[in-house]
Amino acid sequence: MTASLKSKLIEVQQCLGCMHEGTVITSADGTILEATTAAERILETPSISLKGSNIRTLCRGLDVYDEMVRKAVAEKRCLNRSLVVDAAGKRKLVNMSLERVDDSGEVRLVHVFQDCADLRTMEERLLQFERLATIGRFASQIAHEVRNPLSSISLNVELLEDEIGESNAEARGLIRSVLRELDRLNDIVSEYLQFSRFPKPQLKKGQVDAIIHDLVGSWKPPAAVRVEVALMDSSPEVWFDERLLRQVLENLTRNAAEAIETEGAEGVVRIETDVIEKFLVIRVKDTGCGIPSEIQPKLFEPFFTTKARGTGLGLATSQQIIFEHNGHLLVESQPGKGSIFSTLLPI
Numbered sequence: 029m030t031a032s033l034k035s036k037l038i039e040v041q042q043c044l045g046c047m048h049e050g051t052v053i054t055s056a057d058g059t060i061l062e063a064t065t066a067a068e069r070i071l072e073t074p075s076i077s078l079k080g081s082n083i084r085t086l087c088r089g090l091d092v093y094d095e096m097v098r099k100a101v102a103e104k105r106c107l108n109r110s111l112v113v114d115a116a117g118k119r120k121l122v123n124m125s126l127e128r129v130d131d132s133g134e135v136r137l138v139h140v141f142q143d144c145a146d147l148r149t150m151e152e153r154l155l156q157f158e159r160l161a162t163i164g165r166f167a168s169q170i171a172h173e174v175r176n177p178l179s180s181i182s183l184n185v186e187l188l189e190d191e192i193g194e195s196n197a198e199a200r201g202l203i204r205s206v207l208r209e210l211d212r213l214n215d216i217v218s219e220y221l222q223f224s225r226f227p228k229p230q231l232k233k234g235q236v237d238a239i240i241h242d243l244v245g246s247w248k249p250p251a252a253v254r255v256e257v258a259l260m261d262s263s264p265e266v267w268f269d270e271r272l273l274r275q276v277l278e279n280l281t282r283n284a285a286e287a288i289e290t291e292g293a294e295g296v297v298r299i300e301t302d303v304i305e306k307f308l309v310i311r312v313k314d315t316g317c318g319i320p321s322e323i324q325p326k327l328f329e330p331f332f333t334t335k336a337r338g339t340g341l342g343l344a345t346s347q348q349i350i351f352e353h354n355g356h357l358l359v360e361s362q363p364g365k366g367s368i369f370s371t372l373l374p375i
């Protein structure tokens with residue numbers, strides 16, 4: 029392969045690296061000459077094994093592939109066909125386009141492809157993002173409308189409490205319960221506002237340990253809940269927005285404690301850090317009620333709640349924040365035993 033084509037490939041690799049698209053360059057007969065890192069990932073084969081082999085051995089639907097080659101050779105390019113490829117023995121559906129390039133008189137075929145599973149994830153993320161943006165606008169409008177009257181009601185009820193004096197115990201009791209409900213309404217409004225206007229994260233590189241210690245230090249969990257922290261000796265640095273990541277961990281630990289409280293028994297919330305492949309993992313584990321498998325897919329939907337007094341916004345907000353960090357928020361749970369929420373941040 030000529031140096032100019034190779035440098036083009038490196039350029040393409042740099043541009044496409046962030047888009048998860050794999051690129052493979054072959055000669056006219058299909059012998060693989062180059063494969064990008066994303067191609068190695070999708071095909072689950074190191075480029076050293078890919079190079080020299082024939083791309084046709086990786087394609088399951090040879091009719092479709094051969095037709096693509098015919099079209100690309102005749103018309104220079106063939107766009108987006110779905111094709112099943114063999115990725116280290118696994119069948120994977122990819123979306124591929126093919127381009128013919130002339131490299132100093134030799135015909136080369138440039139295959140650019142994307143794992144459809146990745147595409148689906150991206151689509152899902154985009155859909156969720158749009159849904160959240162719409163709901164966010166409503167939530168923010170409602171919250172603003174409610175907030176001002178709410179604070180004037182609180183103020184007036186507090187004044188009334190002073191007026192009543194110590195002697196009227198019954199009236200004071202009633203006023204206190206009004207104030208408690210007002211506090212709760214205020215919390216709901218804050219949660220709506222938090223959900224509707226979380227800003228673009230300001231990512232800084234560092235260790236997450238300090239936020240976890242800080243969060244645990246200032247948290248007053250219910251009496252039935254014991255908190256444990258088990259952090260790695262030296263966790264790798266990741267990019268994160270301190271305030272937003274703390275918000276996520278607050279949501280997860282609060283849910284964990286609430287899951288223990290609903291059981292009516294004592295339990296443990298444990299926060300751990302770990303590394304899996306290229307991610308730092310922060311796990312929030314609880315020994316609470318667990319989550320039935322049929323509701324697990326709904327957890328991250330805005331307003332999904334099983335609590336009489338829940339908003340259903342904690343996990344939706346948290347997932348969106350973690351997506352903005354290019355990370356993942358995963359759940360594993362066994363009803364009756366407890367749950368694990370894992371926050372994965374790229375290292």
Ligand SMILES: Nc1ncnc2c1ncn2[C@@H]1O[C@H](COP(=O)(O)OP(=O)(O)O)[C@@H](O)[C@H]1O
Nearest residue numbers: 283284287333334335338339340341342343367
């Ligand atoms: N640690 C947990 N254990 C059991 N169920 C959980 C846990 N975390 C979340 N859930 C479930 O997910 C739902 C949505 O959580 P969330 O979005 O934080 O909203 P909310 O806490 O207001 O209900 C909860 O109502 C609950 O059913």
Ligand SMILES: [Mg+2]
Nearest residue numbers: 279283342343
């Ligand atoms: Mg919650």
